[in-house]
Amino acid sequence: MNTILITGGSRGIGASTAIECARRGMGVILTYHRNPEAAQTVVQRIAQAGGKAVALPLDVGDADSFDDFRSAVQTSLHATWGQRTLAGLVNNAGYGLFNPLESVTPAQFDGLMNVHLKGPFFLTQALLPLLQTGAGIVNLTSATTRVATPGVAPYAAFKGGLEVLTRYMAKEFGERRIRANAVSPGAIRTELGGGLPPDFEALLAGQTALGRVGEPEDVARVIASLLGEDGGWVNGQSIEVAGGYMV
Numbered sequence: 001m002n003t004i005l006i007t008g009g010s011r012g013i014g015a016s017t018a019i020e021c022a023r024r025g026m027g028v029i030l031t032y033h034r035n036p037e038a039a040q041t042v043v044q045r046i047a048q049a050g051g052k053a054v055a056l057p058l059d060v061g062d063a064d065s066f067d068d069f070r071s072a073v074q075t076s077l078h079a080t081w082g083q084r085t086l087a088g089l090v091n092n093a094g095y096g097l098f099n100p101l102e103s104v105t106p107a108q109f110d111g112l113m114n115v116h117l118k119g120p121f122f123l124t125q126a127l128l129p130l131l132q133t134g135a136g137i138v139n140l141t142s143a144t145t146r147v148a149t150p151g152v153a154p155y156a157a158f159k160g161g162l163e164v165l166t167r168y169m170a171k172e173f174g175e176r177r178i179r180a181n182a183v184s185p186g187a188i189r190t191e192l193g194g195g196l197p198p199d200f201e202a203l204l205a206g207q208t209a210l211g212r213v214g215e216p217e218d219v220a221r222v223i224a225s226l227l228g229e230d231g232g233w234v235n236g237q238s239i240e241v242a243g244g245y246m247v
């Protein structure tokens with residue numbers, strides 16, 4: 001069984017991706033930060049459907065913890081699947097913060113940078129020895145990198161950095177046949193940033209060619225395809241999954 005690791009798998013897009021990947025026959029290590037119960041619910045849902053998943057704690061904003069985290073991953077891989085390597089890594093964990101550029105504080109800036117750029121960079125570096133030949137990496141970016149959206153400047157800038165980093169991962173890891181792609185969601189109905197207020201959701205739906213905001217499953221299916229055989233020749237790309245947002 002191919003086993004993949006998804007950060008921020010307790011809720012939203014990460015939880016849906018964990019469930020979708022398990023449905024396609026992958027073993028899943030998902031991480032949580034503040035919601036261990038939600039992570040266990042995802043693990044149970046996967047088990048009830050006949051799959052296998054494990055939940056581990058991780059703060060993606062704390063790069064100093066990544067060596068210990070790699071040891072925990074190795075232990076789980078061996079104990080649960082009798083394996084030593086991962087077939088995929090999804091850098092998904094994140095949070096939203098609305099604040100106009102003129103009032104963003106250095107602490108808010110650093111917090112977003114640590115989770116959305118530094119975290120994926122050094123977590124990928126830490127887990128690289130565990131990624132098998134031919135593994136897939138998917139980095140979650142955002143359509144706010146393409147469409148300037150007032151109130152999310154640092155978030156969007158770091159997601160833009162992650163998009164660039166994705167191409168460098170593809171280039172530098174290609175020798176090991178490890179692929180790296182970015183998935184860039186539009187507005188998705190999750191709890192990110194406190195969720196979408198109804199009037200804002202209606203506005204975003206009106207700006208989307210398919211006439212609605214996205215569901216986590218819309219994104220999860222694309223991530224799962226990129227990790228699996230279907231995505232085997234897709235590399236170094238950024239794929240917007242947004243139903244035609246502001247096209």
Ligand SMILES: NC(=O)c1ccc[n+]([C@@H]2O[C@H](COP(=O)([O-])OP(=O)(O)OC[C@H]3O[C@@H](n4cnc5c(N)ncnc54)[C@H](OP(=O)(O)O)[C@@H]3O)[C@@H](O)[C@H]2O)c1
Pocket residue numbers: 007008009010011012013014031032033034035036038058059060061091092093094095115140141142143184185186187188189190191192193
């Ligand atoms: N929803 C959207 O409209 C949208 C649009 C574009 C891009 N995205 C991106 O898609 C990804 C998933 O977002 P989502 O909408 O699914 O968010 P969500 O529903 O709020 O879930 C966020 C997940 O990330 C975890 N997390 C948050 N901070 C963390 C940290 N410091 N360390 C480790 N884990 C942390 C949470 O864990 P706990 O619950 O355990 O704390 C949770 O599992 C994010 O990178 C986000 O930026 C989302």
